[in-house]
Amino acid sequence: xxxxxxxxxxxxxxxxxxxxxxxxxxxxxxxxxxxxxxxxxxxxxxxxxxxxxxxxxxxxxxxxxxxxxxxxxxxxxxxxxxxxxxxxxxxxxxxxxxxxxxxxxxxxxxxxxxxxxxxxxxxxxxxxxxxxxxxxxxxxxxxxxxxxxxxxxxxxxxxxxxxxxxxxxxxxxxxxxxxxxxxxxxxxxxxxxxxxxxxxxxxxxxxxxxxxxxxxxxxxxxxxxxxxxxxxxxxxxxxxxxxxxxxxxxxxxxxxxxxxxxxxxxxxxxxxxxxxxxxxxxxxxxxxxxxxxxxxxxxxxxxxxxxxxxxxxxxxxxxxxxxxxxxxxxxxxxxxxxxxxxxxxxxxxxxxxxx
Amino acid sequence: xxxxxxxxxxxxxxxxxxxxxxxxxxxxxxxxxxxxxxxxxxxxxxxxxxxxxxxxxxxxxxxxxxxxxxxxxxxxxxxxxxxxxxxxxxxxxxxxxxxxxxxxxxxxxxxxxxxxxxxxxxxxxxxxxxxxxxxxxxxxxxxxxxxxxxxxxxxxxxxxxxxxxxxxxxxxxxxxxxxxxxxxxxxxxxxxxxxxxxxxxxxxxxxxxxxxxxxxxxxxxxxxxxxxxxxxxxxxxxxxxxxxxxxxxxxxxxxxxxxxxxxxxxxxxxxxxxxxxxxxxxxxxxxxxxxxxxxxxxxxxxxxxxxxxxxxxxxxxxxxxxxxxxxxxxxxxxxxxxxxxxxxxxxxxxxxxxxxxxx
Numbered sequence: 001x002x003x004x005x006x007x008x009x010x011x012x013x014x015x016x017x018x019x020x021x022x023x024x025x026x027x028x029x030x031x032x033x034x035x036x037x038x039x040x041x042x043x044x045x046x047x048x049x050x051x052x053x054x055x056x057x058x059x060x061x062x063x064x065x066x067x068x069x070x071x072x073x074x075x076x077x078x079x080x081x082x083x084x085x086x087x088x089x090x091x092x093x094x095x096x097x098x099x100x101x102x103x104x105x106x107x108x109x110x111x112x113x114x115x116x117x118x119x120x121x122x123x124x125x126x127x128x129x130x131x132x133x134x135x136x137x138x139x140x141x142x143x144x145x146x147x148x149x150x151x152x153x154x155x156x157x158x159x160x161x162x163x164x165x166x167x168x169x170x171x172x173x174x175x176x177x178x179x180x181x182x183x184x185x186x187x188x189x190x191x192x193x194x195x196x197x198x199x200x201x202x203x204x205x206x207x208x209x210x211x212x213x214x215x216x217x218x219x220x221x222x223x224x225x226x227x228x229x230x231x232x233x234x235x236x237x238x239x240x241x242x243x244x245x246x247x248x249x250x251x252x253x254x255x256x257x258x259x260x261x262x263x264x265x266x267x268x269x270x271x272x273x274x275x276x277x278x279x280x281x282x283x284x285x286x287x288x289x290x291x292x293x294x295x296x297x298x299x300x301x302x303x304x305x306x307x308x309x310x311x312x313x314x315x316x317x318x319x320x321x322x323x324x325x326x327x328x329x330x331x332x333x334x335x336x337x338x339x340x341x342x343x344x345x346x347x348x349x350x351x352x353x354x355x
Numbered sequence: 356x357x358x359x360x361x362x363x364x365x366x367x368x369x370x371x372x373x374x375x376x377x378x379x380x381x382x383x384x385x386x387x388x389x390x391x392x393x394x395x396x397x398x399x400x401x402x403x404x405x406x407x408x409x410x411x412x413x414x415x416x417x418x419x420x421x422x423x424x425x426x427x428x429x430x431x432x433x434x435x436x437x438x439x440x441x442x443x444x445x446x447x448x449x450x451x452x453x454x455x456x457x458x459x460x461x462x463x464x465x466x467x468x469x470x471x472x473x474x475x476x477x478x479x480x481x482x483x484x485x486x487x488x489x490x491x492x493x494x495x496x497x498x499x500x501x502x503x504x505x506x507x508x509x510x511x512x513x514x515x516x517x518x519x520x521x522x523x524x525x526x527x528x529x530x531x532x533x534x535x536x537x538x539x540x541x542x543x544x545x546x547x548x549x550x551x552x553x554x555x556x557x558x559x560x561x562x563x564x565x566x567x568x569x570x571x572x573x574x575x576x577x578x579x580x581x582x583x584x585x586x587x588x589x590x591x592x593x594x595x596x597x598x599x600x601x602x603x604x605x606x607x608x609x610x611x612x613x614x615x616x617x618x619x620x621x622x623x624x625x626x627x628x629x630x631x632x633x634x635x636x637x638x639x640x641x642x643x644x645x646x647x648x649x650x651x652x653x654x655x656x657x658x659x660x661x662x663x664x665x666x667x668x669x670x671x672x673x674x675x676x677x678x679x680x681x682x683x684x685x686x687x688x689x690x691x692x693x694x695x696x697x698x699x700x701x702x703x704x705x706x707x708x709x710x711x712x713x714x
Contacts, residue, residue, distance in 0.1 A: 087501070134683070138690045141640050143438070143501060145686070147627055148679040155676020162672070274672065282509050285502070295499050326521070328513030335510030339492070342503065346496040 031348055032292025033304040039290075039341075040311045047314060051321045057187045059197045064313045069202030070095060070265035072309045074280060075287040076213050077257030079305045082288055083217070084250040085230035085297025086135060086142040091258040092280035093153030094127050098262025100157045103272025106169040113171050117263055124259015125252065127153070132251030136244045142251075150281065157274050164273035167266070175201065176270050202264040209257065214302045226250055230297025286334060287312050290341045294349070312337070370637040370649040373689055377635065378656050381663055392666060397542070406542045410662055418658035419546035420605040423553045424625065425632040425654040427598030429645050434570040434594040435493055436642030437500025438630045442602050444511020445485045446622040449606035451515040453478035454616055457531075458524040467528050479603035485511075486599025490592035508626070516618040525615045535611030546608045553604060557647060567645075570594060574642030624675070628657050631682055637689065 291308025
């Protein structure tokens with residue numbers, strides 16, 4: 001009896017050791033990604049157990065995706081810049097600017113949806129090009145450049161149009177209300193009728209972008225360059241990587257994605273308003289960080305960013321359904337979560353360095 | 356001749372050069388556009404005291420908070436190589452705390468529950484605690500300052516609303532308003548005196564303590580400063596606590612200006628202005644050497660720009676767009692890459708001239 005007990009404990013210790021060893025053998029990127037996914041699953045499952053009802057329906061997860069499609073796209077762009085070692089805090093402003101320009105064009109000028117999309121891409125690209133040039137080639141601090149970009153975008157919005165209004169363009173509204181049902185997944189409503197879950201076009205765009213970026217970062221040359229430059233710009237330069245061009249490209253990608261994000265955003269809210277996408281840059285940065293992207297650069301994963309957005313949104317829902325409806329609780333919980341993940345990151349990374 | 360160019364070079368190389376040139380440009384622009392910008396008139400307050408009024412007065416008046424913040428921001432920038440983007444939110448927290456101490460749970464008290472000085476001390480304590488929180492994250496957990504302060508940036512205004520449970524306390528006591536407006540019988544706005552007091556204090560601190568030397572040392576090379584017996588963690592931590600103190604002074608001015616508080620609007624975007632003041636002053640945003648007077652001058656130049664834009668009938672919410680353009684132009688001019696290029700071109704021209712002269 002005594003023998004087996006000690007054997008048991010020793011094997012348990014061994015197993016624990018193995019897990020620890022396996023965890024330590026992971027790269028920083030995978031370590032942080034693992035933490036993020038585990039945290040999200042834990043959070044969602046506990047929400048299912050304790051809050052029940054809403055969270056048990058598969059549509060709840062889809063609603064999170066629908067509500068945050070624009071944020072996912074924008075946060076992906078932010079992650080690319082952060083992996084390269086920079087930051088872009090203009091994305092919220094660009095999303096808002098693009099959504100306002102598209103709304104004005106579609107509603108007040110009776111424009112075409114395709115042209116609106118091209119405008120969105122153009123505006124995003126313009127921001128990416130200018131900011132990228134200033135950051136990469138003139139070597140001005142990214143924080144300052146994109147801060148000015150944010151100021152500029154936010155100011156420009158009120159110059160273009162200062163009152164909130166709904167977009168009534170027919171083709172646009174039809175596109176906005178398009179629901180894509182996923183067969184076989186769903187729940188039964190009160191009358192016992194099967195209701196398949198649905199998503200909208202924004203979600204599809206967001207997921208496609210996540211996959212594309214994942215492939216780009218994982219297997220393309222330029223994707224590896226982003227990590228190299230973010231990890232150590234000096235050694236990247238010595239390896240023959242064009243550091244300036246890589247930084248430039250990361251900002252262009254971020255700008256383009258912010259443009260697409262702006263279009264998806266206006267497709268979701270269906271109105272132009274100066275208060276659109278307020279504070280989105282902070283949500284994007286928070287999502288990236290929660291998703292395991294480090295601001296020092298070189299570490300990060302797009303899948304993590306996706307889970308970062310989902311975690312952020314889930315915690316908001318949990319707080320709301322737990323009865324903490326006072327407006328300040330959302331801000332405080334997001335901040336607390338951000339703080340927690342930052343400390344986890346710091347501990348995980350510095351723990352490795354000490355060895 | 357040579358001496359002359361030397362003096363010119365020294366002046367161009369000086370940190371105060373960029374903010375002074377910016378100031379000069381703004382002054383010239385305003386002289387051409389509308390010379391009445393510089394007129395100072397004497398108005399009478401409700402109580403019948405004569406007070407100064409005019410655009411210039413409003414610049415030094417409303418520039419006070421920014422100048423005070425710029426002092427603290429410069430120290431944080433120097434020591435940590437990052438900036439604190441939570442100052443606006445911490446102003447809301449500190450201001451909210453002061454009003455909570457003064458009013459308790461009654462939004463419109465007939466009598467203040469505590470002396471204003473005590474309220475200020477409690478507010479200062481709150482702001483310094485926020486600073487300590489930021490400092491702990493930066494110094495102990497080695498999180499980049501911009502990210503660490505992002506936490507309070509997102510939560511600060513919510514916390515401020517929570518402190519007063521979203522009430523909007525209004526203080527009727529006239530002596531409270533003296534701090535943010537005018538003392539009876541004094542024609543110059545009180546915030547100006549507070550800003551000057553802060554400047555004198557920081558000047559004395561720099562003169563008699565090692566604060567400047569140590570923060571610069573930590574900012575330039577953390578490892579070597581540690582080997583020389585400075586505790587870099589402590590210096591970084593302290594720089595945030597010091598910033599907290601200055602933030603609370605700015606909060607006091609902000610709250611007493613209007614004798615109430617609006618959680619989402621108070622000191623909005625001031626963190627951006629404060630960082631710009633530091634950058635405009637020619638201080639490296641990546642830390643190290645600094646010149647506090649250049650930052651302070653930068654703060655007033657930014658306030659000058661804001662007031663100029665207001666005079667041009669720019670709507671307050673469109674203001675950031677114009678500011679951004681100016682800021683981008685400024686950073687492009689002061690970017691090392693651009694300066695090098697410029698120096699090369701002037702050298703080439705000089706060389707050409709020399710060749711031509713030789714022939």
